[in-house]
Amino acid sequence: MPVIELDNITKTYGRGGFFRKQERFTVLNNVDLSLRAGECLGLVGRSGSGKSTLGRIMLGLEAPDSGTVRILGQNVTGRKTLPTGLRRAVQVVFQDAIGSSNPRLTAGEIIAEPLRNFDKLKGRQLKDRVAELLEQVGLSPDDANKLPGRFSGGQLQRICIARALAPSPRVIVLDEAVSSLDMLIQARILDLLTDLRKKHDTAYLFVTHDLRLVRRFCDRAFFMSDGSLHAFDPEKMADMKGSKALEELFNAILPPMPDSERTSDGQRLDQVAV
Amino acid sequence: MNGTPYLKVRDLQVHAAGKELISGISFEATQGRVMGLVGASGSGKSLTCLSVLDLLPRGLSMQGRITVDGVPLTCSTSRRDVRSRKVGMILQNPMSCFDPVFTIRTHFKETLSAHDMLASDSAERMLNALEEVGFSDPRTVPDLYPFQMSGGMLQRVMVALALTLEAPFLIADEPTTDLDTVAQARVLDLLAGLKQRRGLGMLLVTHDLGVIARLADDVAVMHDGKIIERGTVHDIFRNPRHEYTQNLIATHLQFSGYH
Numbered sequence A: 001m002p003v004i005e006l007d008n009i010t011k012t013y014g015r016g017g018f019f020r021k022q023e024r025f026t027v028l029n030n031v032d033l034s035l036r037a038g039e040c041l042g043l044v045g046r047s048g049s050g051k052s053t054l055g056r057i058m059l060g061l062e063a064p065d066s067g068t069v070r071i072l073g074q075n076v077t078g079r080k081t082l083p084t085g086l087r088r089a090v091q092v093v094f095q096d097a098i099g100s101s102n103p104r105l106t107a108g109e110i111i112a113e114p115l116r117n118f119d120k121l122k123g124r125q126l127k128d129r130v131a132e133l134l135e136q137v138g139l140s141p142d143d144a145n146k147l148p149g150r151f152s153g154g155q156l157q158r159i160c161i162a163r164a165l166a167p168s169p170r171v172i173v174l175d176e177a178v179s180s181l182d183m184l185i186q187a188r189i190l191d192l193l194t195d196l197r198k199k200h201d202t203a204y205l206f207v208t209h210d211l212r213l214v215r216r217f218c219d220r221a222f223f224m225s226d227g228s229l230h231a232f233d234p235e236k237m238a239d240m241k242g243s244k245a246l247e248e249l250f251n252a253i254l255p256p257m258p259d260s261e262r263t264s265d266g267q268r269l270d271q272v273a274v
Numbered sequence B: 001m002n003g004t005p006y007l008k009v010r011d012l013q014v015h016a017a018g019k020e021l022i023s024g025i026s027f028e029a030t031q032g033r034v035m036g037l038v039g040a041s042g043s044g045k046s047l048t049c050l051s052v053l054d055l056l057p058r059g060l061s062m063q064g065r066i067t068v069d070g071v072p073l074t075c076s077t078s079r080r081d082v083r084s085r086k087v088g089m090i091l092q093n094p095m096s097c098f099d100p101v102f103t104i105r106t107h108f109k110e111t112l113s114a115h116d117m118l119a120s121d122s123a124e125r126m127l128n129a130l131e132e133v134g135f136s137d138p139r140t141v142p143d144l145y146p147f148q149m150s151g152g153m154l155q156r157v158m159v160a161l162a163l164t165l166e167a168p169f170l171i172a173d174e175p176t177t178d179l180d181t182v183a184q185a186r187v188l189d190l191l192a193g194l195k196q197r198r199g200l201g202m203l204l205v206t207h208d209l210g211v212i213a214r215l216a217d218d219v220a221v222m223h224d225g226k227i228i229e230r231g232t233v234h235d236i237f238r239n240p241r242h243e244y245t246q247n248l249i250a251t252h253l254q255f256s257g258y259h
Helices: A051-058 A084-089 A107-119 A123-136 A141-144 A153-166 A183-200 A211-217 A234-239 A244-251 B045-053 B076-082 B104-114 B121-133 B151-164 B181-198 B209-215 B235-236 B243-254
Strands: A003-017 A023-036 A040-044 A066-071 A090-093 A171-175 A202-208 A221-226 A229-233 B007-016 B020-029 B034-039 B061-066 B072-073 B087-090 B169-175 B201-206 B218-223 B225-233
Touching: A003 A051, A003 A244, A003 B235, A023 A051, A023 A202, A023 A229, A040 A123, A040 A211, A040 B045, A051 A066, A051 A202, A051 A244, A051 B201, A084 A090, A084 A107, A084 B061, A107 A141, A107 A153, A107 B034, A123 A141, A123 A153, A123 B007, A141 B087, A153 A183, A183 A211, A202 A211, A202 B072, A211 A234, A211 B243, A229 B218, A229 B243, A244 B181, B007 B045, B020 B034, B020 B061, B020 B201, B020 B218, B020 B225, B034 B045, B034 B209, B045 B061, B045 B169, B061 B151, B104 B121, B104 B151, B121 B151, B121 B209, B151 B181, B169 B181, B181 B201, B201 B209, B209 B235, B209 B243, B218 B235, B218 B243, B225 B235
Parallel strands: A040 A202, A040 A221, A090 A171, A171 A202, B034 B201, B034 B218, B087 B169, B169 B201
Antiparallel strands: A003 A023, A003 A066, A221 A229, B007 B020, B007 B061, B061 B072, B218 B225
16 A cells, blocks of 8 residues: 555746736646655756645645545545544654754753653653663764754764654654755664664655655656656666756766866875864 | 965864864865865865864864965964955855855955955946856846755855955855756856966865865875875875775775775
8 A cells, every 4th residue: 555645746836926917837737647665766957947836736745736645455545634643654754954943942851752652651661762762863862952953064964864763653744855965964864764664664765856866765756857757767867868957867876986086186285284 | 276275274283072073184176177175074174174164063173384385374263364265165065055045146245344355346246257157148147046946056156255256266065066066067067167367276075076076186085084095086096005095995986886
């Protein structure tokens, strides 16, 4: 059974200033998508192509103009609040870590919130689980007492990932969740997520613009442009010459190695004392 | 390519309430070359940039010697004076670096007047700068509000703002992290072009080794507030010596599907 099913979703936004007549802009045009348990689905596209909107509709955070959204088989289209069981099952990590954590709560309190709400954990148990989650994302249990302002952007993002993992969800929407992390941490977080997927059949919607990450992490992938989805195989990106937009994205992938022509003048900086 | 370093940092230390965040790093950067600073989040990359221009948040103190264009900057006022004039800066998040209620034109005026450079030809300078950063029709840009533009466009405007002040050196702190891949490639092309055309020197801070491979000439790897390895970009990519660097390069190559 698919954990999340989108059927014929259409979404438009109003565009234009306060003083001009607004024009409608179609972001999603009859989109169908189903996410099965234990699956990792990549969603790539340029910024503004509607990736995040699709993610928000999947989470029930936004209502589509038409079409239906089913989470774990239940129709939740247009519901303002999800039932607790479903709310727990779908979690999200946004790109903007600073904007998605309360600056007045400590890291420990941020991660404890879903545990208190959904699992009714208290005292020692709660503390241990928070410490465990912090360690999973590569932070130290001592960090639990620090406020968000004391962390760097990448560290705070890991706290947000720990918060999403806390209620053991069935689906996590990762909306550019690892783009701001350095590569070693990215690799570590992706390994952790793959691990959870094997153990608990967690499904992921992995929204990103970095094709390198899709290749590493996803089973299926979709490219989004002009409001519709185009499927492609993450393993065979080199022969993606079909669509112009996807080709453009593919050509923009950064080089793995510096080209040999640069810096051939032999100037070196290692005279500088360390 | 002149050999004298434009920006010299010696034994830079940054402390926060007794804790050492940066412990004595030294590096230099020349005009016409890009010095890349890589490292994990929280390794002190951004703090290094901020301390050069006296932009450290309150509560953090710095020690060390900073020289820009041969002039030692001994007090915080002198560091503030080189800001924008001699060393421009572009930041990670273009969306929150602009004031949403003012047009791009107003941002240019404000920047120029803050440095007493507002003159009769400033409109022309603005258009020239906008053209240089790759807007094919620069005349349409000044009347836009920041929220009417994409992240990639705003990042190019930010570069244009730095260019109007004619700073010969640019500090770029994660300039493309928030942009999508295509916009990122364009901004990196732009910076590479500026290096070639203007002989612009750059201190490029990033965690993405792909960006380093694309743009940097020299690399310093930071870890826990120290520079653990440095060399030319080829040295770092082909023969990383430190274990941490080896790990970083290996992960990067694996991600990029490089064999």
